[in-house]
Amino acid sequence: MPIDTTLRERSVADDASCFGPSALRALLEQLEVAVFMADRQGRLVYANAAARRDVAALPDAVGSLLGRALLTGEVVRDEEIELGSTTGRRRYASVSVTPLGASLDAIDGAVLTMADVTDRKWSEALEPMVESLARL
Numbered sequence: 001m002p003i004d005t006t007l008r009e010r011s012v013a014d015d016a017s018c019f020g021p022s023a024l025r026a027l028l029e030q031l032e033v034a035v036f037m038a039d040r041q042g043r044l045v046y047a048n049a050a051a052r053r054d055v056a057a058l059p060d061a062v063g064s065l066l067g068r069a070l071l072t073g074e075v076v077r078d079e080e081i082e083l084g085s086t087t088g089r090r091r092y093a094s095v096s097v098t099p100l101g102a103s104l105d106a107i108d109g110a111v112l113t114m115a116d117v118t119d120r121k122w123s124e125a126l127e128p129m130v131e132s133l134a135r136l
Contacts, residue, residue, distance in 0.1 A: 098111050
């Protein structure tokens with residue numbers, strides 16, 4: 001069966017809504033990006049598979065970003081943090097937080113995503129050294 005990959009004017013989310021919550025949960029579980037959902041008190045109420053792998057290494061900075069979103073309604077985009085490590089190797093993540101609710105007075109919780117950017121950070125750090133070696 002061929003797959004129609006053209007985008008129509010209506011939202012893809014409108015089409016996806018016919019699948020229900022089990023499809024959304026299955027989608028979230030497949031992501032390599034950690035996805036957390038917290039209630040208005042900051043308690044984690046959902047973590048996908050990638051998030052459950054990293055939950056033990058969460059630094060205080062993640063709680064601070066989550067708190068900012070819950071208390072002020074601020075949307076946090078691509079804030080880089082250093083993660084804790086059980087292996088001794090430094091790891092880095094890009095964190096985004098979006099408050100959930102109709103208004104600042106009615107924030108019900110927040111969604112926090114965390115993408116590992118360790119390889120990119122190491123590449124950026126090595127780039128000047130590689131360029132120096134190339135000039136030799």
